[in-house]
Amino acid sequence: MDKLRSLEIFIATCDGGSFAAAARLCGSDPSTVSKAIGRLEAQLGLTLFQRSTRQLRITAAGERYASTVRKMMQDLSGCEEELKQINRSPSGTLRISSAVCYGHLYLRPLLRAFCLQYPDIRLELEINDLHVDIIDNDIDVALRTGYVKDSRLVARRLSPMDFLVCASPRYLEACGIPRRREDFHSHSWIGFRIKETQQLQPIFLPDETGEYQPYELERRYLTDDGEAMAYMCADGLGFAQLPHFLAKDGLDSGALVSLYPYYRPPEPGSGVFAIYPKRDYLPAKVRVFIDFLTDALAARGEDANHTWAESWEPMEAVW
Template identity: 80%
Template structure:
């Protein structure tokens, strides 16, 4: 029998004045109550009740102990009530970790509206591309581009991650538009170096059938910052294959154009995910934040299976037949 149960029986015995009354109150039998009180007295090395054949009287030590136990039980009940209330109503501090580019371009513009809707929630926002242990770091929810395989976590996809082959109109005016894959060898590319692995992000381009293939193109310029990559592309330094959330602003303003239809890496690893610890009762602050994100993304034309890039009209049709030396494989993935 655990200590909390012993204390409940102890208080019921104080209140009922007998083992029989305590047994009725606790849903057990007098023998169990008697053994529980004896066990508690042995643990404390105190006599809590004076027993006789007719009466049961609480000792002075028992009375003092009962005062402390009652206060403890009230505090525990109050704490449990507050925690259950907190779990039902969105409030408290919400700790968010976001990938850098997604955090700046998609998340940050939504935060003001979220805080207006849920004023009892305070935000702590960490923006970095490191895949930290969110449980150890006490993160409530992380937004990551890429799937995380961890049985302790829930990974809910917010949207796919679609890639667009972008370039500045000024670059095209100066150097011409590629008409076949061989042309790309004569053009400047901006490569992206993945910080976690220090490897370059692969480049996928469509063949004459519209099927995307992995290509070996040596970039002229390299960066490990997504926003810098998009700006370098808009500034006319060359072609770049950008995630849809990085390309959106430049395409809207006209500083970028997309040559071909979007490329979507294989599922289920591909996408933007909301990642949070697996638990039986999801705190309300996390629940409403996820719902808010999903609703906000829907207004941008995105959901778990679609992005606005699907409806984008490319500036150029598929290129002509690819030279064999550029084609590596059909089944490679990002």
């Protein structure tokens, strides 16, 4: 029997005045109560109750011990209630780490509305593309394109990550529209270099059947910054295969056009994920943030299995 349970039985015995009354209060039986008090006395090396066939009387040592135990139990109960209240009420500091492009383009525009809705939450926002250890760095939730396999973490997919082959109308007017995949060899291409691995992001183009296949093309321009890639594309430097969250503003404004239907990587780890430490009770501040972000994405046509790119019409069929 654990020490806390023994202390609960001890206080119940003090209040009830007998082992039988304590057993009723604790949902146990007199024999179990008697043994628990005996073990507690053995651990302390003290007699807590004077026993006789007719009555049970607490000793001076027992009274002093009971006073301390009651205070301890009250402090523990108060602390537990306070923590429960904190978990129920969205408050405190919420530390968010976000991938750079997603943080700038999708997350940042939502923060004011979130802060107005939850004024007791104080935000700390980190923007970087490094896959840092969330637990060691005391991060409440990370937004990442792709998730890290870690049994200590929960990875909740916010949306797939869809890619679109984009160019600016200015570039197409000057250089022409490719009619076949092979035509891309005579066009400029903007490539993306992944910072952590220094590898180039592969390019996927549809074959004659419309199925996407990896396609090797020379990248005339390279960058390790997603927003720079989108701006370079909009400025007319060439084609780029952009994730949907990078392409959206340019497509909406007409600064970019897409040539093909969206491409979605088949890997289960592909997508945008909210990643947070695994725990029995998710803090309210984390729960309301993820719910808020999920609702905001739904308003723009995105959920765990869909993005707005599914319904975006390409400029024209190019094969």
